[in-house]
Amino acid sequence: MKRSLFWNVMFYIFVAFVVLESVFPFYYAIITSLKTGSQIFYITYLPVIPTSQAEFAHLFDNYYAVLFSGNGTFLRNIWNSIWVSTWTVAVALFLAPQQLMLWRVSALPVASFC
Numbered sequence: 001m002k003r004s005l006f007w008n009v010m011f012y013i014f015v016a017f018v019v020l021e022s023v024f025p026f027y028y029a030i031i032t033s034l035k036t037g038s039q040i041f042y043i044t045y046l047p048v049i050p051t052s053q054a055e056f057a058h059l060f061d062n063y064y065a066v067l068f069s070g071n072g073t074f075l076r077n078i079w080n081s082i083w084v085s086t087w088t089v090a091v092a093l094f095l096a097p098q099q100l101m102l103w104r105v106s107a108l109p110v111a112s113f114c
Contacts, residue, residue, distance in 0.1 A: 033062055 050056040
């Protein structure tokens, strides 16, 4: 059954709305992270393009402050998360075949000796 042009257009408008609504928070978080402390209070939905060399030099100061200040605690926490998640996946992959084997053995019919 072929849909009418109206419903095709409405479907794509709905898909565009859902995509825009789900992507916009990430976009706004990135735009806000590039602002200075005083610029955060001015709401802009488009990125502020640096007009001078001095503004461009301070564009990534927030990222530098998070990554390399505070005795490296942020990078250590990121490494800890990677370490724990890697070992969790490794243990789960190691235990999965044993669990499958036990499940299959338990599903075998039991012979009665009565």
